Amino acid sequence: MRLIVARCEVRYSGRLSAVLPEALRLLVIKADGSVMVHSDAGGYKPENWMSAPTVIEESDGTIEVRKVGGEERLSIRLAEVASDVTHDMGEAAGLQKDGVERHLQELLAEAPHWCGEGFRLVRREWPTDIGPVDLMCRDREDCFVAVEIKRIGTIQAVEQLTRYLERIRLEPGMRDCRGVLAAQVVKPQARVLAESRGIECVEVDLAVLRGEREPELTLFDAA
Amino acid sequence: MRLIVARCEVRYSGRLSAVLPEALRLLVIKADGSVMVHSDAGGYKPENWMSAPTVIEESDGTIEVRKVGGEERLSIRLAEVASDVTHDMGEAAGLQKDGVERHLQELLAEAPHWCGEGFRLVRREWPTDIGPVDLMCRDREDCFVAVEIKRIGTIQAVEQLTRYLERIRLEPGMRDCRGVLAAQVVKPQARVLAESRGIECVEVDLAVLRGEREPELTLFDAA
DNA sequence: ACTTAGATTTCGCCG
DNA sequence: CGGCGAAGTCTAAGT
Incomplete structure (x- = not known):
């Protein structure tokens, strides 16, 4: 499980289109490939997310998450990373x-x-x-x-x-x-x-x- | 926002009763008092949670979350803490x-x-x-x-x-x-x-x- | 695999 | 505040 705290902008396109303006958020990338974007308030539901199965590509300052066998796409532009740790959860x-x-x-x-x-x-x-x-x-x-x-x-x-x-x-x-x-x-x-x-x-x-x-x-x- | 990775047992009682046996999980405590318990798989929905408003009490190895003005209760017994960090997200x-x-x-x-x-x-x-x-x-x-x-x-x-x-x-x-x-x-x-x-x-x-x-x-x- | 019903549904609007 | 309907609903169970 990878936990990233970063100022970031998030764009989702798929079943609908949505943009989250640049702000400090928590990104959770689970071992099964699911991704969640959480703000520091408003429990339970992520601001944005993609469930498994996914393909995750990372390149200089951006994380691209695509749904396997689907049109959905989650684009995360990292502006400033405050923390980035990975935990092996067994x-x-x-x-x-x-x-x-x-x-x-x-x-x-x-x-x-x-x-x-x-x-x-x-x-x-x-x-x-x-x-x-x-x-x-x-x-x-x-x-x-x-x-x-x-x-x-x-x-x-x-x-x-x-x-x-x-x-x-x-x-x-x-x-x-x-x-x-x-x-x-x-x-x-x-x-x-x-x-x-x-x-x-x-x-x-x-x-x-x-x-x-x-x-x-x-x-x-x-x- | 506080992020805890720990082996823990979680009990919820309120609208129903539920027990999560001891396992390695991610605990997220947001600034507004909402709490989420996530495993390393199965995106979107937490294994357990409590939404704001809450009162959170912590004492030696346990975190008690109670709903303000309600009967709901989330008890987390920490067996082994792998990581415990707090991020000021503004x-x-x-x-x-x-x-x-x-x-x-x-x-x-x-x-x-x-x-x-x-x-x-x-x-x-x-x-x-x-x-x-x-x-x-x-x-x-x-x-x-x-x-x-x-x-x-x-x-x-x-x-x-x-x-x-x-x-x-x-x-x-x-x-x-x-x-x-x-x-x-x-x-x-x-x-x-x-x-x-x-x-x-x-x-x-x-x-x-x-x-x-x-x-x-x-x-x-x-x- | 598709469909249906339940959810600690959550979330938002309307009276 | 209660009721009603939608949600990127999600999730589990039945067919």
């Missing part, structure tokens, strides 16, 4: 997970037995060459279990976990790795697809995970 | 101002005679104990004139200027301070109220101020 930034999903992942990482009896955590964000799977656990028989966590378990989630399992099972010693989809709600169609592929579905209750409420037997737990 | 930033209003103030500060013949600028953002008045000028007779600038001159603007004048006239040597409401458009009811309180109204034309167009006599200028 590899986790690029992906950006839903707050709830992330929270779920944390809670389940702390108490993986909610994903299956006797489960123990091996690691969070187990890497594969097509992206990290949320949790890698071992079950009671010491068998590996890849756990994909979603707020809502959809067909896409099953497909995603399937792709991970394909890769993981190529690794030595992981040929029998199982798969579990953990979600607050699992859609019926996702459940059908998952079962046909030998993937287990587990519905988790946030209140129970937090220890605020006792677990109850649901229709599916009883099955 | 005294004009203090209150939230519309971009147009700000621009108007800049132009009128440069050419205060548009607020009244013979006016000379004493200073912008003249401080009072209830907030700064936009411009303090002297007229041809060297009498002080407090100028409130608005995009649209409303009853509220007249009330605001009235409150300022009450305070200003208590100061030594300013007992006869006059008041002028300068706006692009002055609402008829605001005009009536202003006149009843001896406050002058002036309609200003942005194009004229910029020197792009010659001034024209309007109905009210002629009065």
Whole structure:
């Protein structure tokens, strides 16, 4: 993340045309390419901005931001730079997970037995060459279990976990790795697809995970 | 404007309850008291925020933001501060101002005679104990004139200027301070109220101020 | 990918 | 001050 405090003039053209006269402002360039222009008042909404995906070009005193595959353009003319710093905010930034999903992942990482009896955590964000799977656990028989966590378990989630399992099972010693989809709600169609592929579905209750409420037997737990 | 890059946990309660688990984020505290919490991805919208007016309290590792006259509360627990810098972005930033209003103030500060013949600028953002008045000028007779600038001159603007004048006239040597409401458009009811309180109204034309167009006599200028 | 509905919507105007 | 409608709406969810 790059933070620039500068006297600057900003021009936007695209869905409309707008000019911000030269003034002292904060420019934020995020790791994903999104750009915000903020003044020192009037919270929340930037004076101007462009969301990802963008191409950013910088040359002597100007920053040009163009939308990938679009006509939009943000031109920033820097008149006087008061500060220009870049912060590495870690590899986790690029992906950006839903707050709830992330929270779920944390809670389940702390108490993986909610994903299956006797489960123990091996690691969070187990890497594969097509992206990290949320949790890698071992079950009671010491068998590996890849756990994909979603707020809502959809067909896409099953497909995603399937792709991970394909890769993981190529690794030595992981040929029998199982798969579990953990979600607050699992859609019926996702459940059908998952079962046909030998993937287990587990519905988790946030209140129970937090220890605020006792677990109850649901229709599916009883099955 | 204060920029903090820190690993932090953020809790909001008010219109809803939300928790952001500990992560590296950018905190922006603007001069008007508005606060934004941004991650390194996903432009435009902050992960969490509170708009002005707020009261901000800071004590060992935590920042508490409360909405003035409301139940909303933003609690930030700082786990590890990577950077914490404050930029003075000019005294004009203090209150939230519309971009147009700000621009108007800049132009009128440069050419205060548009607020009244013979006016000379004493200073912008003249401080009072209830907030700064936009411009303090002297007229041809060297009498002080407090100028409130608005995009649209409303009853509220007249009330605001009235409150300022009450305070200003208590100061030594300013007992006869006059008041002028300068706006692009002055609402008829605001005009009536202003006149009843001896406050002058002036309609200003942005194009004229910029020197792009010659001034024209309007109905009210002629009065 | 397109469409629709919700948002701590925000923001501005009008009665 | 409350209601209504637009926004470069944005964002998530459903189809």
